Amino acid sequence: MLPFVTSIHDADFIGGSLLLVDKPKGWTSFDVVNKVRGLLRKKYNVKNIKVGHSGTLDPMATGLLLICTGKWTKELHHLTGLDKKYQGQITLGIETATYDAEGEVISTIPVPTIAKSEVEDLLKKFNGEIDQYPPAYSAIKKDGKKLYELARAGKEVKTEARKVIVYDIQLLSFNTPILEISVHCGSGFYVRSLAHDIGSAIGCGAHLSSLRRTSIGKYSIENAVTVEQFEGSFSNF
Secondary structure (H helix, E strand, C coil): CCCCCCCHHHCCCCCCEEEEEEECCCCCCHHHHHHHHHHHHHCCCCCCCCCCEECCCCCCEEEEEEEEEEEEHHHHCCCCCCCEEEEEEEEEEEEEEEEEECEEEEEEECCCCCCCCHHHHHCCCCCCCCCCEECCCCEEECCCCEEHHHHCCCCCCCCEEEEEEEEEEEEEEEECCCCEECCCCCCCCCHHHHHHHHHHHHCCCCEEEEEHHHHHHHEHHHHEEEEHHHHHHHHHC
């Protein structure tokens, strides 16, 4: 486990550091990287500094990003395959093209009467190693093109099932049509696809309406700084 920055004042960002950032909603992961890079360039008066992240979060999602600077960007490959934990909200009865709240609505179906115990039993079927179809709107590449680029161009995108693993999945609350879950999964798992599959299993469709990543491996959101906190710290030294 690489040590992460606990004091921005004492961190060696030029030589190399691991920064835990709480990504805000509406920002891409690259927005955060560019913000950190810009602040470091200005602070240390350098033309460029290497900055990268270990795993993308969708713009609508919030939560933990692992960002390496300097020579530590070479260590990013050690972080990309770590397990992850999420808390998400799924809205039943509305299916979207992207499987999340940002996509075009493609169907609305009344939510059937379903008990909380039935939802809990359904979630158990997603535990362990499962086959999952990634969303058509994803960064997975096919023939050198990202799938979302093909989908946005109006081309038909057929994704292939991949083996993914779910270590634990829990129903936190259920108040029709909203259910909230926590998921502990391996790398490469799409919570958006999980939401879609849950909606299909119930028979009314669904989409992921909010998502927060709370941990990556042993790194926790509790130790992360917000973009505002990181930026504000530079005015103090």
